[in-house]
Amino acid sequence: MRPLTEEETRVMFEKIAKYIGENLQLLVDRPDGTYCFRLHNDRVYYVSEKILKLAANISGDKLVSLGTCFGKFTKTHKFRLHITALDYLAPYAKYKVWIKPGAEQSFLYGNHVLKSGLGRITENTSQYQGVVVYSMADIPLMIPVAPVRREGQHLFQQTSFCPVLQLRRAKHSMEVGVKI
Amino acid sequence: MEGQSVEELLAKAERDEAEKLQRITVHKELELEFDLGNLLASDRNPPTGLRHAGPTQEAELRALARDNTQLLINQLWQLPTDRVEEALVARLPEPTTRLPREKPVPRPRPLTRWQQFARLKGIRPKKKTNLVWDEGTGQWRRRWGYQRARDDTKEWLIEVPGNADPMEDQFAKRIQAKKERVAKNELNRLRNLARAHKMQLPSAAGMHPTGHQSKEELGRAMLVAKVSTASVGRFQERLPKEKAPRGSGKKRKFQPLFGDFAAEKKSQLEMLRIMNSKKPQLDVTRATNKQMREEDQEEAAKRRKMSQKGKRKGGRQGPGGKRKGGPPSQGGKRKGGLGGKMNSGRPGLSGKRKGGQHQGGKRRK
Numbered sequence: 207m208r209p210l211t212e213e214e215t216r217v218m219f220e221k222i223a224k225y226i227g228e229n230l231q232l233l234v235d236r237p238d239g240t241y242c243f244r245l246h247n248d249r250v251y252y253v254s255e256k257i258l259k260l261a262a263n264i265s266g267d268k269l270v271s272l273g274t275c276f277g278k279f280t281k282t283h284k285f286r287l288h289i290t291a292l293d294y295l296a297p298y299a300k301y302k303v304w305i306k307p308g309a310e311q312s313f314l315y316g317n318h319v320l321k322s323g324l325g326r327i328t329e330n331t332s333q334y335q336g337v338v339v340y341s342m343a344d345i346p347l348m349i350p351v352a353p354v355r356r357e358g359q360h361l362f363q364q365t366s367f368c369p370v371l372q373l374r375r376a377k378h379s380m381e382v383g384v385k386i
Numbered sequence: 387m388e389g390q391s392v393e394e395l396l397a398k399a400e401r402d403e404a405e406k407l408q409r410i411t412v413h414k415e416l417e418l419e420f421d422l423g424n425l426l427a428s429d430r431n432p433p434t435g436l437r438h439a440g441p442t443q444e445a446e447l448r449a450l451a452r453d454n455t456q457l458l459i460n461q462l463w464q465l466p467t468d469r470v471e472e473a474l475v476a477r478l479p480e481p482t483t484r485l486p487r488e489k490p491v492p493r494p495r496p497l498t499r500w501q502q503f504a505r506l507k508g509i510r511p512k513k514k515t516n517l518v519w520d521e522g523t524g525q526w527r528r529r530w531g532y533q534r535a536r537d538d539t540k541e542w543l544i545e546v547p548g549n550a551d552p553m554e555d556q557f558a559k560r561i562q563a564k565k566e567r568v569a570k571n572e573l574n575r576l577r578n579l580a581r582a583h584k585m586q587l588p589s590a591a592g593m594h595p596t597g598h599q600s601k602e603e604l605g606r607a608m609l610v611a612k613v614s615t616a617s618v619g620r621f622q623e624r625l626p627k628e629k630a631p632r633g634s635g636k637k638r639k640f641q642p643l644f645g646d647f648a649a650e651k652k653s654q655l656e657m658l659r660i661m662n663s664k665k666p667q668l669d670v671t672r673a674t675n676k677q678m679r680e681e682d683q684e685e686a687a688k689r690r691k692m693s694q695k696g697k698r699k700g701g702r703q704g705p706g707g708k709r710k711g712g713p714p715s716q717g718g719k720r721k722g723g724l725g726g727k728m729n730s731g732r733p734g735l736s737g738k739r740k741g742g743q744h745q746g747g748k749r750r751k
Contacts, residue, residue: 208640209650216657228662234654240647255647262643 207246207266214279215243218250221277221285222295224336225349229298246271249278250285252294287349292338296346299338301331310341313348410460412453420461423481427458498578539564 210218223230233241233252240255246269253261253273261272274294277287305313309323325342339348419428433450465476497505504510517526518535527535544556580587593607609631613619624630641650 207643209643209645211640212653212657215654216661219654219658219661223658223661228658231655231658234658235651240651242647242650244643259644 207244207261207269207272210243210245210250214245214283214285217279217283218243218277218285221287222291225287225295225300225338226298227300229300232298233294243276244272245279248280250276252276252291289349292346292349295349296338296340299346301328301335301337302340303327303331303337304340304342304344305347307342310347313339410456412456414453414457418454418457420458421481421483422461422465423479424483424485425458425462425478426483427454427461429454495582498581499574 219230222233226233241252242255242258244251244253244258246266249271251271251273252275257273261269274290275288276291276294277285279285304325304327305319306323306325309319313319313323328337331337336349338346340346414429414431416429416431419430420426421428429450462476465478468475468477514529516528518529519525520527520535527533529535539557539560541560544560546552546554546556550556577587593610595607599607612622615622
């Protein structure tokens, strides 16, 4: 477990800033406690200082996870955001997309969302913008990796449907565990 | 009235004097023991007043300390004084108390190789004189060191021995031998030191070529030899197919786990600020470069079309003229390779017409 280097922090911030923009500083500088990012086994964890001090007592090979996993660094040092970061990114999202209840199930099982399944979308969402997907009941569902492709402004050759969002599967749950 | 007040004043003055004296003179049952060299006073009187258990008796302790300090200072005033740069200074005697050791006792060092050998053989150090009579200079000179008695490197005349090569430089030979002796001595000294501190010397254990060395040993020897240059192997060329050695980089250093949270936060916020402020600038450069590249590609496509359609002899000069005017106008930020190639390629074609027709055809493909 170690803090992130300058380079790694920059890469991670650039990725997260695609979804929440300047609100990222609210994650870094919180009024209700000191939270920090730590790297363990190539995964970035967002953890409060209190829990960090407890986790420091566990040896590295036995520590599975701590705090919230935001994502991981791949072998080529690119940052991949995970679904477990959703709870922290959703409140600060700049561009939101709401999908209708009918399309919601299909979306969660991995299919694209058709234009007809789109409920609301924030204004001024540019093409290929990073968004957070909500259900109609304002529950955050997803942070898509390939962002919105908006067919509204540029009308290409008309097809019967236009794929809007691509889903990336959630892989990890949020438990803090110790391997025994 | 005034008389009374004067009497009162006098009485008061007397009382003050008595108090002062009382303050200066302290009555103790047992005299204190003084070590003025260390400014130390030891009080052996039984502390009757302090025997009560319970909360600390600040006032009594203070009084005791004041009394003892007063006695010590009284003693200091009795010492002989000096005057040092307009200050009156007391000359302290030698300290009598022996202070305990500051550091632990040094552990015994292991014997050097010579000492072990001498012990084995029972050799005792012979007492030698410091100075030796030097015949050549007619002086008493020291036995070793600067301007020593028998320094064979300093001789001005050396007889060449019968069996030696007449072209050999005997002076250089002696100097070389001296250097080797010094180096050997230095090596032995370092080895003794390493043995004393139980450290390992960087040795050349496996580096001597024996003829039956394994592949790994040879590899290790090669790596060591490569690094043993004045610039620590930086400018050593590699063979054509040789790969760079693994693990030769610096070990990375990371910040400590708990570091300074405030500093970490500050640096991250700073990074965010820079990121947010830089955003528009980068986009502009990328956009202009992209735009230029698109324009170049369009022009290249147009040129190709025109050279295909128009007649060869007539058509060559036209596009050539336009071409020469075209690319230099697009200055600014661009990756220079594309522009350079275009400029160098075309004039050659337009120059050689008869011979160049075939070349042009080939190039077009």
